[in-house]
Amino acid sequence: MKYTLYFCLFVSTILSAQTSTISLEDIWKDGTFRTERLDALHSMNNGQEYSVLNFDRASRSTSIDIYDYKTLEKVKTLVSSADLEAIPYFTNYTFSEDEQQVILATKEEAIYRHSALGNYYIYNTKDGSLSLITEDKIQEPTFSPDGKKVAYAKENNLYVKDLTTGVVVQVTVDGEKNKIINGITDWVYEEEFAFVRAFDWNADSSKIAFIRFDEENVPEFSMDVYGTELYQTQQVFKYPKAGEANSDVSLHVYDLNSNATNSVRVNKAYNDFYIPRIKWTNNPDVLSAQYINRHQNELDLWMINAKSNTSDLVLAEKDKAYIDVTDNLTFLKDNSFIWTSEKDGYNHIYHYDKKGKLINQITKGNWEVTNYYGYDENKNTIFYQSVENGSINRDVYSIKLNGRNKNRLTKSEGTNNASFSADFSFFINTFSSATTPPEYTLNSSESGNLIKSIKDNDKLSQSLSEYITSSKEFSTISVNGNDLNMWMIKPANFDASKTYPLLMYQYSGPGSQQVANRWNSANDYWYQHLAQEGYIIACVDGRGTGFKGADFKKVTQNELGKYEVEDQIAAAKQLGELPYIDASRMGIWGWSFGGFMSSNCLFKGNDVFKMSIAVAPVSSWRFYDSIYTERYMTTPQENASGYDDNSPINHVDKLKGDFLLVHGSGDDNVHLQNTMRLAEALIQADKQFDWAVYPDKNHGIYGGNTRLHLYKKMTHFIHENLGDKIQKEEVTEVSKKVKIKG
Known part of the structure; x- marks a missing residue:
């Protein structure tokens, strides 16, 4: 040596x-070799502006800054932690549906891969007021669609706070560590189905659907935590290994008007199953829920009427191996829906009516759709990402709902990923390749043409030119x-x-x-x-x-x-x-x-x-x-x-x-x-x-x-x-x- x-x-x-x-x-x-990037990008409702989370090194403060899509100039700073006495910094933000309020996350502590506990404040963008949701550390605070309430989880129970009166209602009372979890996923759901918030508001803010996890029979796993103290401690949590007992899951709907919780029953007997996704449709009384068997090769999409407590099976997929669970389910105004599936041998986009009858297969070919971005109802157009230009590349495309007029919107060969404005008139494209560090550009959603460059990594490229590289x-x-x-x-x-x-x-x-x-x-x-x-x-x-x-x-x-x-x-x-x-x-x-x-x-x-x-x-x-x-x-x-x-x-x-x-x-x-x-x-x-x-x-x-x-x-x-x-x-x-x- x-x-x-x-x-x-x-x-x-x-x-x-x-x-x-x-x-x-x-x-x-x-x-x-750190790259510049855009953090926590959010398209504003007007479709003409977007927000970004920025960090000021000099003042050690964070801010939500609003930019104009067309000019890329900063319009204003919506809120800065430098102006907030109670918050020296915040690490993330979430707007209410009308964008008049924003949840600011601070003092977040990671639990597992996706989950965190933190203190969360609500900032009013109209009057500049700031209020703490609760003194306790909580999880997944989420505005109701009307912006009048916020739901959150604390110590395995679900709560709703009225933002006008300040009154807090405890929806569930049986939550207990390593036994019962309400509205938050257990370890294995979080890791493998990649979500934490297991509750969802309906369209008129009158109901909350949530999943309850009974993990009492799930075997425990423990890990020594050595830390710096004289004696180590232990982290003990429920972890179902292959073939062992999973959580018993059940679906419930809480009605805010009656303060009552009902259990959901579907018209099929399941033994040892998962509920990997729930999502309210545009009808405030109709909840969609995906049920999948333990082998994960049979997935059922149910439409549940929370008013009558009835259910309809609208889609049943089977596969000889397994079915991937996605977040692509999108409901149109008439409650018809967009769905992605591998049923023809490649991942493609499908359109079904609200009863689950196939209207048409929108994309076709011996290639994969790799991301579904959304549907523009005004132009009857779907936007997606695929590997049509070779399996190692990614491009952004538009296509009509009927499967016609497909248009490749990105031009550069490499990996392209889009973030669309709320009205789908623009998209910010993130492009990189093996030879080009990430570039952020503003593009037209009609043609894909470049409007302006937002941010590049030319400094990194120049710095790299001084190094021996292959x-x-x-x-x-x-x-x-x-x-x-x-x-x-x-x-x-x-x-x-x-x-x-x-x-x-x-x-x-x-x-x-x-x-x-x-x-x-x-x-x-x-x-x-x-x-x-x-x-x-x-x-x-x-x-x-x-x-x-x-x-x-x-x-x-x-x-x-x-x-x-x-x-x-x-x-x-x-x-x-x-x-x-x-x-x-x-x-x-x-x-x-x-x-x-x-x-x-x-x-x-x-x-x-x-x-x-x-x-x-x-x-x-x-x-x-x-x-x-x-x-x-x-x-x-x-x-x-x-x-x-x-x-x-x-x-x-x-x-x-x-x-x-x-x-x-x-x-x-x-x-x-x-x-x-x-x-x-x-x-x-x-x-x-x-x-x-x-x-x-x-x-x-x-x-x-x-x-x-x-x-x-x-x-x-x-x-x-x-x-x-x-x-x-x-x-x-x-x-x-x-x-x-x-």
Whole structure:
């Protein structure tokens, strides 16, 4: 390692006069490559203005600033924390429907991935008054449509506050930690159905629908929290692992006029089911609710009349594998609705009448709709994002409700994402590609034509021009009968006559995508750093990943880790045949599902991979949560071989290479149990490995110096196990010219 150290120092000194190398401190300490962005963008009701959350570094204050779409000039500051004695800062905001009031979030404390507790104030935009909703920390405060009330959750119960009288009504009284939750999702719903607020106001502000979670029979999981005190504490929470008891869920409607709560009964008997979405229609008496079976391959859309307490099943979807739950359901004025589905083999947009009769399929083709933006009733036009221009790209389109007059609104090849004005006359497009950092532009929704540039990252581009960087080369690789998307990064001074070690990265989870034409993540800068050190880095999206049709994505059903691992191993073998890649020095790494994959690849591909890094890996699907795991695997009671045949913990005897295992002890998602059980299996198999546990860190393993420490550890491990040969070769060449002391 002494030779490697001197070599790096020497090269940095030589190159500093001409161009700079990317350091780990640049990436994870100094924020050198941080991008400018628009935070908390909200389109105002008039369709001509938008608001943004801004932070003033000088005064350390936050503000909601209003801008004009056409001129992009700031019209006014709606509110600034510098002018509010009670709030030194706020971190988010939510307007009432008439925009005369705004909820300001402050002192928020994260609970899990999406949830938080905080203090919330209501600011009146007309008279400038400010009032605290309640002294207690609460969750998900939400205005009623008429702006006269706000509903919120506190300590697992639901409350409604009258903003005129100040009177607070406690809607539910049975809420209790780790037993009953009203109006807020339990852990597994939050993580896997990606929502926290499990209550919704109806159109005339007279009713609130909410989901009640009875999690008393859900097994508890506990994590030690080491902190700084003499004795550690414990975090104990309900976590249903695959095959274990879920919360019993029920749907209820609270009537504000009668102060009564009714239970909703639908005309179908369900056993062990989920309610992943509720949403009121435009009719204040009609609530929509989506019910899905535990296998998640049968989804029912119900229309529930809260006045008569009757229900109608308007849509029933079935799939041989699973059905994705989305937020795309949109009700038109006549209560007909927009729906997205994979039922023809690709994700597309459909229009149904209010009874669930299909009016027409709006988009069609062997490509995927990747985002649904909304419907402009005045122009009878739908706006959406898709991969029609190649599965690694994203473009924004408009199309008439009848499926005609499709128009591509974005022009640049890469990743385009739109935020439309309230009246759909404009959209702010966020564009990036592998070569272009994010650009924010104002565009016409008619033609897509550029009106004005809002914000770019030219300073970052200019700064990057001073660094040695390599292009990300996109291609496809034919593996196991499929053309798989791939990117590769080579050293800037790449010489095809030499051989280089290869590090592969993947995630590979169902429906995911890592090979995309978009701007760099922090990991990409790390790959540039590794390329500067003489490595080739590659990423292949194998079977099971997304945006190439349902069959390609769902082929892994019931056998997670089989086809995905086969594809990574086969791809590595092909890459190892390239004359400039040293097949004896190939490694792979990944995080979460990617950690599960990289472990399996090293064990099962022990003649291919020399090393692997697994961060926060699932080591057995028996340890992971019910909703995610059973969506793809059914239960372990039904599919024991699918769980066990492809879990790393059952293949430790095959380990030959070098293995680094990393986890956070406070990971509420993929529990440290996965790593502890895998470590024990490796020990009992007499297999040597390296590992690191980061105290009290969650699934993201961050905070303070943590990320820098982690990536230094991983970089060192790569150098130790893949890089020695190349470093020593380069040192020999350098030492011919320069005398190295020591």
